[in-house]
Amino acid sequence: MKNLILSLCFTSLVFSQDHSVAVLDFSGENIHQDELIQLSAVFRTELLRMDTLRVMDYDDMSKILLDYGYKTPTCGSIECNIVSSILLDQEWLITAHVSKIGDVFLIEARLIDSQAGRVINAVSYDFEQSIEGLYTRGMHNLSELIMSKRIPLEVHQRQNLVYFKTNPSSAKVRVGKDTLNGQTPLAIDRVVVESRPIILFKDGYQPFKINQLPEDNSDVIFVDLMLKTPKEGSVVFNKPIPADVVIVEMDGNQLLIEEGDTRYDRLPVGYYKLDSELYVIRNNEFRIQHRRTTKSSPTFFPKREIQLKSEFFLKRRNLYLKIIGGGLLYRSFLTGYSSYIYSQYSTNADKADERHRRIDNLDSQKPIIDVLSTAIVFPAIYYQAKHLEMERWLKN
Structure with a gap:
């Protein structure tokens, strides 16, 4: 077998020094301008959390663009984005467009290299939760996405390179019958791969075959690898x-x-x-x-049965509450009637004795009523708790 010498370039995405970046205010559709400005500010904060990035001050950026005739620090076209990146004199520029379609927020963002005037990464990101979630998790994910998947500038500067990226990364690349050194992401001379079948493979994933390069001369090929065995x-x-x-x-x-x-x-x-x-x-x-x-x-209870139990417990609770209420009324009656009898003064000794006997009889009933009322409270509480439990079951 002939030994083929393959000319290739392997580019690792390692940050050895700080990079300067400016972020224009987001543009958008079906979303208020104030929300777009706030999202841009949160996105800048997420970039600042990255140790290797120096984010341009918003006021400084606005002043520079205002001096050049911009009304606001935002752009709606790729040409405007590239011109803005040159004017701001930062290493990179990030722009994003946010569209709201129903309950979904769709974000298209670009990372531009100011010196070359080229887009070195373009990502799409959709978020299906609330605007509050977009401020937090959404902006964090977008910052990670656009900064972690940059395409090396060498790919744009040298038209004879093809850049292979895979998800997950660290896949091997086989060109024809030869397996190349290095793993994805990997930049390879176009001449090497232009007329030969390419296979991307990784342990645990299905091999992905590319019979020929795209006809549009794309210099970036991104592949989602599929698991061999679904989890x-x-x-x-x-x-x-x-x-x-x-x-x-x-x-x-x-x-x-x-x-x-x-x-x-x-x-x-x-x-x-x-x-x-x-x-x-x-x-x-x-x-x-x-x-x-x-x-x-699992344990299954017919909903109709639970509804009947809930109604039964509710009726029992109401019954005991009525009994408690009746006991309280009768207790009040005993107290009031005793006071009334006591107030009926008489000089007749026989009538006085009779009055005292009646008062003693009424007072002797009070402890019994108190004990019964206290005892009935507990079943009332029990049936109330069971009723609420059945209602929770029905709601869950």
Whole structure:
């Protein structure tokens, strides 16, 4: 076999010195200008957290652009972005455009090398949570994304280089029958790979074959490698599953379980729960691990049964509350009537004795009423707690 000498260039993304960067205010659609300015400010703060970046002061940037006739520190075209990067005299410039489509925020960002006047990275990032989440997690992710996937400037300066990137990185590159030294990300002379099949491979992932380079002379090729074996597991239930029960994934997708099944196979790794329109399900959450079988012991209660129990506990609670209320009224009556009898003064000795006997009789009933009222409080509390428990079951 002929020994082929392959000319290649391997570029590692290592920051050995600080880099200066300016960030223009974001442009956008269906989102208020004030929000765009705030997002830009948060994004600058995220960049400042990176030890190797020096972010240009916003006021200094605004003043320079104002002196050159800009109304605001923002751009809407690639030409404007490149001109701005040259005027600001920073090593890099970052611009971003934010669009809101329904509940999704779509961000397109560019990293521009000011000296070369070239876009050295362009990323798209979508975020499906609230605007508050976009301020925090969204801007953090965007900063990591645009700064961690930069394309080496040599690729743009030398048109005979092709840059291979993979997710995950550290994949081997085979050109024809020859495996190259180094791992992705990897820049290779175009002549080496132009007319030969290319295979990107990594342990645990499916090989990716490129029969020929794109016809548009692209100098960057990015490949998402697929796992050879998806990370999946199984769940086994302690008893057959009744009808109308689904497995709910973390993203809200639902998988229907056939009535009478006792297991479900090939579930992706993650957290799940059981749900149903007909049943209240206790112990309904479980976790799937790769190549393992999870045991789940859910308990099913018909919702109608839980509703009837809730109503029963509520009626019992109300009954005991009425008894307590009646006891309090009777206790008040005893106290009031004793006071009334006592106030009926008489000089007749026989009537006075009768009055005292009646008062003693009334007073003797008070401790009994107090004990009964106190005793009835506990079942009232019990039935109230059971009623609230049933209501929580129905809501969950």
